[in-house]
Amino acid sequence: METIKKKRTGPVIFSEYKRGDAITKALSMTREDILFELKDSKLKGRGGAGFPTSTKWMLTAAAKSNEKFLVCNADEGEPGTFKDRVLLMEYPELVFDGMVVGGYTIGAQKGIVYLRGEYEYLLKPLEDYLEVMRKDNLLGKNILGKKDFSFEIEVFLGSGAYVCGEETALIESLEGHRGEPRNRPPYPINTGYLGRPTSVNNVETLAAVSHIVMKGGSWFAKFGTDKSSGSKLFSVSGDCEKPGVYELPWGIKISELLEIVGAKNTKAVQIGGASGHCVPKSQFNRTMAYEDVATGGSVMVFNESRDMLHVLKNFMEFFVDESCGQCTPCRMGNVKLLEGVEMIEKGEYTFAHINKLKDLGRTMQLASKCGLGQSSPNPFISILDNFKDEIFNAANGGRNGK
Amino acid sequence: MLVVEKNALSEEIESYVNKYGNDRSALLMILHEIQKKHRHISEFAQQEVARLLNIHPVEVFSVISFFAFLNSNPKGRNLVRICQTISCDMKGKSGLVKAIERELGIEMGGTTKDNKFTVEYANCLGLCDMGPAMAINDQVFLQLTPEKAVELLGKVK
Numbered sequence: 054m055e056t057i058k059k060k061r062t063g064p065v066i067f068s069e070y071k072r073g074d075a076i077t078k079a080l081s082m083t084r085e086d087i088l089f090e091l092k093d094s095k096l097k098g099r100g101g102a103g104f105p106t107s108t109k110w111m112l113t114a115a116a117k118s119n120e121k122f123l124v125c126n127a128d129e130g131e132p133g134t135f136k137d138r139v140l141l142m143e144y145p146e147l148v149f150d151g152m153v154v155g156g157y158t159i160g161a162q163k164g165i166v167y168l169r170g171e172y173e174y175l176l177k178p179l180e181d182y183l184e185v186m187r188k189d190n191l192l193g194k195n196i197l198g199k200k201d202f203s204f205e206i207e208v209f210l211g212s213g214a215y216v217c218g219e220e221t222a223l224i225e226s227l228e229g230h231r232g233e234p235r236n237r238p239p240y241p242i243n244t245g246y247l248g249r250p251t252s253v254n255n256v257e258t259l260a261a262v263s264h265i266v267m268k269g270g271s272w273f274a275k276f277g278t279d280k281s282s283g284s285k286l287f288s289v290s291g292d293c294e295k296p297g298v299y300e301l302p303w304g305i306k307i308s309e310l311l312e313i314v315g316a317k318n319t320k321a322v323q324i325g326g327a328s329g330h331c332v333p334k335s336q337f338n339r340t341m342a343y344e345d346v347a348t349g350g351s352v353m354v355f356n357e358s359r360d361m362l363h364v365l366k367n368f369m370e371f372f373v374d375e376s377c378g379q380c381t382p383c384r385m386g387n388v389k390l391l392e393g394v395e396m397i398e399k400g401e402y403t404f405a406h407i408n409k410l411k412d413l414g415r416t417m418q419l420a421s422k423c424g425l426g427q428s429s430p431n432p433f434i435s436i437l438d439n440f441k442d443e444i445f446n447a448a449n450g451g452r453n454g455k
Numbered sequence: 456m457l458v459v460e461k462n463a464l465s466e467e468i469e470s471y472v473n474k475y476g477n478d479r480s481a482l483l484m485i486l487h488e489i490q491k492k493h494r495h496i497s498e499f500a501q502q503e504v505a506r507l508l509n510i511h512p513v514e515v516f517s518v519i520s521f522f523a524f525l526n527s528n529p530k531g532r533n534l535v536r537i538c539q540t541i542s543c544d545m546k547g548k549s550g551l552v553k554a555i556e557r558e559l560g561i562e563m564g565g566t567t568k569d570n571k572f573t574v575e576y577a578n579c580l581g582l583c584d585m586g587p588a589m590a591i592n593d594q595v596f597l598q599l600t601p602e603k604a605v606e607l608l609g610k611v612k
Binding site: 173209215375 | 577584585
């Protein structure tokens with residue numbers, strides 16, 4: 054893997070930052086002040102769910118325990134997402150400084166980076182980087198001479214399970230169990246890793262924290278929209294001239310983003326990865342923000358030549374593979390939806406059956422235990438609805454007539 | 456398995472337990488080390504891990520069976536994973552697959568007769584902007600053509 058550091062520019066995450074600055078500044082502030090800055094920034098979790106970071110840290114800080122943990126969720130398994138890889142490879146200072154700030158704010162002694170198994174090649178560089186931080190006293194005991202503040206970070210390697218990106222499944226796996234999600238509540242903020250209060254934050258969230266500490270919450274809130282402050286890293290792939298990671302403010306229109314990445318003859322954009330929504334051409338004036346099309350950053354572009362049923366089949370195969378099998382709606386439901394796609398492919402379906410499968414999808418959205426099963430019917434429903442002309446109603450009766 | 460081999464494996468696992476601790480939370484890291492070195496976690500290794508961590512062997516097996524990157528059945532010396540998720544699929548994953556299947560004379564999921572390669576599909580490797588992507592053991596290769604992919608396999612010892 055080439056590790057050429059590209060020169061990236063952006064308004065927030067990719068703006069100027071010097072290693073250790075946020076730690077120095079945070080340690081001169083009180084914990085409450087940091088929480089207030091975060092509250093002003095209105096920063097929401099960047100993994101996709103969008104829970105306010107200040108609330109999560111406030112609750113973890115308020116939980117009573119002599120041992121607390123901060124976990125950095127680097128298990129980005131969502132198809133089409135690779136921003137965390139870029140952050141960890143090119144900007145580890147932002148992520149790790151954010152972790153130390155977080156540890157100080159919530160009163161944790163230990164930080165754990167849950168690195169997905171597919172990124173094993175990042176393990177060595179990250180551990181080397183942590184070693185340098187230890188030498189400079191940015192990690193370890195009494196960091197930068199601050200009494201009573203000690204913080205350690207270790208990297209834990211996952212083993213190829215998409216569901217472990219779900220925070221309770223991640224914690225189960227850290228504890229040495231199968232990575233099956235837990236019932237919530239209790240939430241990790243008071244009963245997390247080893248039963249202790251634990252804050253699980255996305256890589257990008259922690260990187261944003263470093264900038265917020267340096268430049269202030271109101272500076273961060275200037276970017277983006279009212280409900281979606283700051284900027285977002287978008288991982289763009291598929292049919293475009295310039296795939297890659299882009300930092301853009303929230304509230305950007307889909308059509309504007311397509312222009313920037315050089316996408317032509319675009320038929321559809323899958324936003325939010327396999328578990329997200331497929332947006333057809335007619336809706337390209339929608340905006341990317343929590344109030345409209347929310348996303349963890351994955352943008353996959355499909356041009357006119359792509360067969361949307363093939364895309365859908367690829368997504369459903371992914372979910373059948375990755376369902377942990379713990380709860381029935383997700384374990385059985387995804388298999389049934391995939392069977393439905395195969396029926397359409399062969400032209401051996403009835404509309405009555407497809408409508409029943411859409412109903413099943415809605416049941417899964419309600420009844421599944423975790424986000425995987427709650428969101429896996431999204432592409433099934435959105436692709437079959439938005440592309441029914443291509444899939445069902447084309448000449449000769451669509452695929453049915455082939 | 457020979458007694459000498461068993462003893463060597465036990466010693467090896469003990470060294471991992473010393474490194475990561477004998478708490479259950481060390482389990483995944485220990486399994487990862489064994490997997491990396493032996494390409495699978497044998498029944499004997501599972502029993503040893505269970506004994507040293509003081510848990511039931513079936514608990515160890517249940518964790519192995521859960522994770523895609525851990526396996527209890529032997530695989531080839533080198534593990535080749537081809538990303539099958541949509542971005543790599545659109546950039547020509549099936550071309551790679553066909554070329555590799557032809558060249559090695561096996562189907563996806565299979566192991567070559569000389570035990571040199573096991574070829575598998577992987578879900579999103581997180582390299583969607585530079586697909587199609589393939590991983591050989593813990594190294595990843597990007598923007599491949601069928602020709603380049605086969606050439607890379609030729610370089611593996």
